[in-house]
Amino acid sequence: MKAFVTGATGFVGSHLADKLLESGFDVSCLIRETSNLRWLQNKNIKLIKGTLFDKDKLKNELKDSDYVFHSAGVVKAKNKQGYIRGNVEATKSLIEIAYEANPRLKKFIHISSQAVCGPNPDDNPIDENYKPKPITTYGATKLQAEEEVKKFKAKIPVNIIRPPAIFGPRDNEILIYFKTFQNGLNSIIGFGKKYLSLVYVEDLINGILLAAEKGIPGETYFICSDRAYDWDEISTVTSWILSKNPIKIKIPHWLVYTSGFFAEFFSLFSSKASTLNLEKCRDITRKNWVCSNAKAKRELGFIEEFTLEEGFRKTIEWYKEKKWLK
Numbered sequence: 001m002k003a004f005v006t007g008a009t010g011f012v013g014s015h016l017a018d019k020l021l022e023s024g025f026d027v028s029c030l031i032r033e034t035s036n037l038r039w040l041q042n043k044n045i046k047l048i049k050g051t052l053f054d055k056d057k058l059k060n061e062l063k064d065s066d067y068v069f070h071s072a073g074v075v076k077a078k079n080k081q082g083y084i085r086g087n088v089e090a091t092k093s094l095i096e097i098a099y100e101a102n103p104r105l106k107k108f109i110h111i112s113s114q115a116v117c118g119p120n121p122d123d124n125p126i127d128e129n130y131k132p133k134p135i136t137t138y139g140a141t142k143l144q145a146e147e148e149v150k151k152f153k154a155k156i157p158v159n160i161i162r163p164p165a166i167f168g169p170r171d172n173e174i175l176i177y178f179k180t181f182q183n184g185l186n187s188i189i190g191f192g193k194k195y196l197s198l199v200y201v202e203d204l205i206n207g208i209l210l211a212a213e214k215g216i217p218g219e220t221y222f223i224c225s226d227r228a229y230d231w232d233e234i235s236t237v238t239s240w241i242l243s244k245n246p247i248k249i250k251i252p253h254w255l256v257y258t259s260g261f262f263a264e265f266f267s268l269f270s271s272k273a274s275t276l277n278l279e280k281c282r283d284i285t286r287k288n289w290v291c292s293n294a295k296a297k298r299e300l301g302f303i304e305e306f307t308l309e310e311g312f313r314k315t316i317e318w319y320k321e322k323k324w325l326k
Contacts, residue, residue: 007072168201
């Protein structure tokens with residue numbers, strides 16, 4: 001079996017490429033000229049240099065592929081057009097080329113995001129029947145990308161995967177949280193409880209492969225933890241593993257927005273997009289980001305294999321082994 005992977009130099013995509021190799025697939029990955037290949041080096045992976053708009057190059061590779069896993073995307077950009085180009089237009093280009101090159105494709109798997117749905121309107125987990133209401137440009141363009149994929153569901157088998165916040169080895173985002181915690185500071189946004197679904201990267205990859213094998217064509221699946229976590233519980237687990245009891249500081253929402261405003265303003269004078277901006281502030285100050293994996297369990301046989309503590313422990317051990325954490 002041959003698998004084609006986009007975004008393989010990133011956090012999720014690199015783990016996916018590893019698991020596909022382990023499962024016996026011939027793996028090819030699309031990479032940019034400027035890509036950091038640290039997670040792909042010295043592995044039996046075919047590397048194709050190009051972009052998602054290189055039609056001839058992609059057609060040549062996709063004509064013999066059995067599966068396409070589209071993990072690439074833009075999580076931050078200088079402007080709206082950057083999100084549209086990286087999420088919507090790139091996805092549209094890839095699936096059009098995939099269908100033209102290989103209409104007998106076994107499955108096209110699109111890795112989307114819980115961000116397409118926006119935060120919960122109440123205290124109930126959202127499922128795949130919920131009508132999406134994204135609150136950020138990132139979420140809106142990922143939703144548009146999903147729509148581009150759905151246009152082909154009558155032509156080739158497609159599945160959409162919506163993960164929540166993902167953590168695990170190679171992730172830089174949660175590394176910042178662990179480093180800050182280890183340095184004696186536990187920052188929590190707001191004064192009320194906030195709940196979120198999570199997924200350990202190995203569980204996510206298992207869910208993606210289950211969708212490739214068993215997913216009902218045209219269907220969307222949340223791959224996430226069995227339950228939601230609040231930040232006090234996350235802090236407690238982190239404290240156990242790191243053997244640290246940092247100072248807890250609750251940051252009021254107005255201060256979060258103030259920081260976001262200045263970060264966004266100063267990014268205007270930089271060539272790089274800011275991680276924190278006003279949209280991100282609106283995202284992280286919501287009460288609930290909770291989804292349900294009931295459909296994935298029912299239709300795919302998905303099982304969450306790693307508890308929060310197990311996932312955090314494996315992640316922190318990896319960081320320490322790589323000297324990313326002391």
